[in-house]
Amino acid sequence: MTDLQTNSETPAQAACHLMLKRVAIDTYSENVAYMHRDCGVYRAEGFQALSKIAITNHGHRILAVLNVVDDANLVGLDQLGLSEQAFAQFGGQEGEQVHVAHAEPPMSMDAVRRKMGGERLQLEDFQAITRDIVDNRYSKTEMAAFLVASGQTGLDRDEILYLTQAMLESGDRLDWDEALVADKHCIGGIPGNRTSMLVVPIVTAHGMLCPKTSSRAITSPAGTADTMAVLAEVELSVERLQQIVRSTNGCLAWGGAAELSPADDILISVERPLGMDSPGQMVASILSKKIAAGSTHLVLDIPMGPTAKVRSMPAAQRLRKLFEYVASMLNLQLDVMITDGSQPVGNGIGPVLEARDVMRVLRNDPAAPADLREKSLRLAGRVIEFDPDVRGGDGWRIARDILESGRALAQMEAIIDAQGRRGELPALGELTLEMKAPNSGTVCSIDNLRLARIARLAGAPQVMGAGVDLLHKVGDPVIAGQALYRIHARYPADLAFAREMALSDSGYVLDSTGQPAQ
């Protein structure tokens, strides 16, 4: 079929060769290549800023987005710079020759474009997309295009199932070789709410396997991994994790060491700055992570309230059905609880403060926050009822007995020791500031989003001792001038940011005058 004749020399590929250079810029999951504006290859090829280029050598091949550089100290005229993770992924040596060429967009972008056009995608499409994402073939804009096209109302429940499967297949899976591996997860959005650190000791004390892996906070003031890190090591290899779970039935570890659903981690890095949290992505993200972690049974907490992620009962029920459908197709036993998300759960917001609340509950301390204790018992009870030997309705009582008897505390201490106890607990932020009630009355609402933001500005979770300590909760009577909450920070600038935010709106509403407490 081919009848091509050339009337020129065989082209010298040498013209497209450049020397590899590592550029110490962290562009996270986007491969970026840096080329000098006066570089011969750049000029000859007609590359443009933001072009996709392919870099190859000795069988290595990566795609990267091109940034144009005007400083030869950064990247020389005969050099090709790669950002840190692109350099690591390429696996070459500085100074070695690499070949650069125009790159087609990743193949699976065709499927993304079909999604943009409103079409339904198939399992193979989602598999191709997640594979290309994990291999860093997508630019940030391509990922944003996929997320937005499939966001909100863009995925039906079968597509959400396919996406979950594809994310699951994008990484490793843990296998605990047990018929019942229990887990508990919350969709997030409620400050405090550190129930996992109570559920895990209780249900593992009951004898169930519960290897809980959690993320660090991304947009919240503390995740379970951040809070557990106050007490123990959380960055554990998969091998250590398995030893610990064999010896104590459970763990409270950071999930990032295992490559569980890596496509999810990458997509989240683009999704969060956009403020997106679509139901389809949420279901696929949570279920792929849990199944990859080897869970067979899951209690899922969906908090519902005016400043929670889910704001009405119909929305909560729709989300519940989606979770149930995908879980059932993937053979995960799922029990959904729609809970009160109208205010933060517990008193502390920020790693040290939340760890304090958890330990108070475990110690049956009278100062323990009652709402955190009660919610954790209900969740633990539902997990315990996965046990075939437990009658429906008996779970809460069993959980309460384990907590009150001190067995939950002992179990938590065992888990802390197994993971590696921290020598000295990090201190609470010494710089403090109290927000006072402007008038006497009753606390009638606390804004989750506002309090989370104030705690983050105060330094949480990077500064473990930073955050907000709630001194009054909804329904509490307060008198004018009494402190509503206390902000803790380590650095003056953090306190200034948090103060500015709290001054513009404290997040508390008192009902005696109908005026917000600012």
Add this chain to the structure above:
Amino acid sequence: MTDLQTNSETPAQAACHLMLKRVAIDTYSENVAYMHRDCGVYRAEGFQALSKIAITNHGHRILAVLNVVDDANLVGLDQLGLSEQAFAQFGGQEGEQVHVAHAEPPMSMDAVRRKMGGERLQLEDFQAITRDIVDNRYSKTEMAAFLVASGQTGLDRDEILYLTQAMLESGDRLDWDEALVADKHCIGGIPGNRTSMLVVPIVTAHGMLCPKTSSRAITSPAGTADTMAVLAEVELSVERLQQIVRSTNGCLAWGGAAELSPADDILISVERPLGMDSPGQMVASILSKKIAAGSTHLVLDIPMGPTAKVRSMPAAQRLRKLFEYVASMLNLQLDVMITDGSQPVGNGIGPVLEARDVMRVLRNDPAAPADLREKSLRLAGRVIEFDPDVRGGDGWRIARDILESGRALAQMEAIIDAQGRRGELPALGELTLEMKAPNSGTVCSIDNLRLARIARLAGAPQVMGAGVDLLHKVGDPVIAGQALYRIHARYPADLAFAREMALSDSGYVLDSTGQPAQ
């Protein structure tokens, strides 16, 4: 209402100060800030990679996306680096102190999120979005989110009108102080097709005002500005442009010197790498640019064909109605022509080759491509019929008389002289390669996309003399071994890329055997 008391020192804002540094990386329309991973501010603030931060000093304020740096030679521990355009926009001096803080996403992202949720947006929303985009407050992912959310079926015709208005208001407007300012535009997608360079001389010779501003090629092998640049200066200030048009009635200039619809330019830089070309964005982009350039009357060419942008008559008619609706609401007289887009128009693809075709038509050279001549006469005729003194149906004959009499050529020479004639014409690429017919038969189709891609890989438009010269068009009989087209390149590597692409699929189909000519 405020009753805040602090029990700490007033925080020293000094902790958030860094010294400004210019980083010579061109990140185009996205402001990027570079901060060292061990910088005190970075650690204290809990900024994350891809966070939005605000940089302020003496009333200057910009938003930027954060990249984390691990090399103190790039950005020191006490420095804040800004990419080139961010540095220019900020307007500060290297070494001066700047203040950095967490930034909220740009206000108008609320509207983008509503669009993602399927809501209709109002004029004010589009105005806020385009303002924030022009002020570089959007990250690339935020722009992608807007484009995808409003792409494809996401905008109704009133929203397209609002977007057009908002884009128009985002920049300057030229005013020619004439009742009839004629223009001609094609939606693109067809290689060759340099009709503007024939329409402008013809209609200005007829006495009409036609100040044609064009873009350079973005994803095509040549734009009108690239091709005109073979013959004359095209980068002209607004003042020069106005002088030239006063003296010759018209021009063929690059539109980038004037700030016409700058929001459009920025959005296109994100849209094109994603391969998006939604009807709403197309209408808003073209009409905002034309109205900003001062046009009152426009002939719009919508080529339709299996490898054109518009692939069916119903799709072409829908697009026509959209253009007509928005144009009529904005008082632009619009005449839409749906034309044959089944193959490239003219023989040459690439700046020098296309300029050659244009000049052959103007000189009434027997070697001039008949299809380019005929199409240009039809378009010019329709523009001429905007003249109230011309009877409907007489335009084509008037245009033909102007062309055949040599008045169009004389007019083109006058425009070239007015803009600034190039001393020596750039040479055609000396490295050539012919694609031969694998069998005898008749050319039954030529793939626009494939030929455009081969011409780009050969070096067009950066290398003016590079491209593809079509030796046979649809309907031509060819015999086995006869050349179908000739690729021209300057650099061996370019020829190799183009050869590889042409070998995988030549883009020609011959009908005698039913097999594609590879």
